[in-house]
Amino acid sequence: MTWHAIIVAGGSGSRSGGKKQWMLLGGKPVLDWSVAAFAGATQVVVVVPTEDVAQAAERYGDQLTVVAGGADRAASVVNGLRALEAGADDLVLIHDAARPLLKFHHISSLLASLETRRAAILALSVTDSLKTGAEVVTGAPSREGLWRAQTPQAFRYGDIVAAYEAWPGGAATDEATVASAAGIEVALVEGDVRLHKLTYADDFALMEALMDKPVKQIRIGQGFDAHRWGEGDSVWLCGVKIVHNQALIGHSDADAGLHALTDALLGAAGLGDIGDHFPPTDPQWKGASSDRFLQHAVDLVREKGGSIVNADVTLICERPKIKPHREAMRARLAEILGIEIDRVSVKATTTEGMGFTGRQEGLAAQAVCAIEI
Structure with missing residues (x-):
């Protein structure tokens, strides 16, 4: 026509x-x-x-x-x-x-x-x-x-x-x-x-x-992290300290849950990965608390005009048992993210004895998040 x-x-x-x-x-x-x-x-x-x-x-x-x-x-x-x-x-x-x-x-x-x-x-x-x-x-x-x-x-x-x-x-x-x-x-x-x-x-x-205002986008980010077990008497997971007969080895406090979620947030916002912002070769991050990493990612998302919709973290390990600490982890993550606790999920699973987590050589974490920006 x-x-x-x-x-x-x-x-x-x-x-x-x-x-x-x-x-x-x-x-x-x-x-x-x-x-x-x-x-x-x-x-x-x-x-x-x-x-x-x-x-x-x-x-x-x-x-x-x-x-x-x-x-x-x-x-x-x-x-x-x-x-x-x-x-x-x-x-x-x-x-x-x-x-x-x-x-x-x-x-x-x-x-x-x-x-x-x-x-x-x-x-x-x-x-x-x-x-x-x-x-x-x-x-x-x-x-x-x-x-x-x-x-x-x-x-x-x-x-x-x-x-x-x-x-x-x-x-x-x-x-x-x-x-x-x-x-x-x-x-x-x-x-x-x-x-x-x-x-x-x-x-x-x-x-x-x-006038039509710009429509915000929902963006999805995902992250993964793993650390090996070593000598120690406690482990940090999702911002919570758990008494254990070993510790996770890493440049910082090796909180795999927070590292995975930090990467998920940075990825959703198109801001690189945790290594770009906190290089493991930089001595200032030696033994650093990983909640600083996650807070930095949260701040960057907000600086871009974004807001966090939800977060979902899965811990993959044979031990320690996660369930007794899960609610404390959810509460800590909600606090750092600045969102309601019902928008935060923490889950745990095993690999049925298979792979490095099954052999109890280390622990892995994966995270998914959604942001509106």
Whole structure:
């Protein structure tokens, strides 16, 4: 299906305090938003005031066609239609640049409607109670069957050109008015409150509030660590000291559970691994408490604007028994991570006598975590 777009940006912006098409919204000119939304069109024509043609051509010249507007909206639209290289049956969407939060699903809805209809517009049903009057209420007309017209408005090119040629003149606030006057049936397609029109200066604050905010990602990280058994009388696991007849050997306190979880957090955040941040060749980490490593990873995640969703640690060993210490481990991990204990899991398993953990040569730990960032 071949379709084209006209973006009408020819207003003076007297009510908004300036030419709103060039005012910034979300860090870029209002007009930029609509230009980006119509990236899939065969041809895009933007209509701007005569004095802005050079500015628009410099900014968008390689993306679209720039033409000067007319004395009123109808004249501006006609100028845009004349600039289109379209066949009579091609589809054309006419849009106000002052409705910048246009998304492709809005465009798709209109194009789908034109598969069976001659014309279609986006519109919202009126939900507020209506009143007439000046300083006091004099009446309350029914809102039944009333709609708030939005843009884009979609037509077959030949139809809308002929409708404007037949238009007797006078105020035409939108293309649907012109099409209806020419006997073209215009279908109503559900609109969107985010297509609110920028009219007054205060509308910019409202539009900023309606803008889509970046969606946070859930990222998964995993870590693994292992240490051999050696001489000693206690072992640190998941931040808890357990009396034992051996100790785990390592440059730091060899807390395999904390090491695995630290690597999982760093991996989820794309920040390397524990060795990058705490090299085993650096003497300052000799015998260091591994909760410092995990706290460092937690701080880095938060510095990136992330938050920790949950953590799951599995200890793989024949001994010591983990179950008696599991709740203390969960509580310590929750404290360091700064999350509720029900989002922390510590489990233990054996390898049924197989491998280095089964032969009780060492202990291993693996960890998985999720962060939102």
